[in-house]
Amino acid sequence: MKKMILIACIGLSLAACTATERGAGVGAATGAVVGGVATGNVRGAAVGAAVGGVAGALIGSVEDQPGQCYYRDRYGRRYIDRC
Template sequence: MKKILAIGFMSVSLAACTATERGAGIGAVGGAVVGGAVSGDVRGAAVGAAVGGVGGALIGSVQDQPGRCYYRDRYGNRYIDECR
């Protein structure tokens, strides 16, 4: 029952966030669950939360810009342009 309430409160709190913030939150929670399950300790959950949060934020930031994608040039610099 506590898990259901926690998930409910988290989903309500994410309702007022931007797509980037929602992506980071969902990615961090998912990464923590997977990291904790795979490693079986808190450090694995923390690493999973960090990686999932960054990945979720990157995915969420693209949602704020429909029709825009991230690319890298030959020097490794990241830029945003129309999706091809």
């Protein structure tokens, strides 16, 4: 029961955020879990949270721009253009 209440509170707290904030939050949480499991220490979890947060914010920022997508050119550079 406590787990369900905790999950509901987290879900409701993310409902009021913008897409960029939600992406950063979900990315940081996922990165922390993956980094902690992969390395088995707190430093790995912290690095995973930082990388996941930045990646999530980048992905979430595209959601704030309807009709915009990330693309890569043949040189590996990323750019945003219409979908």
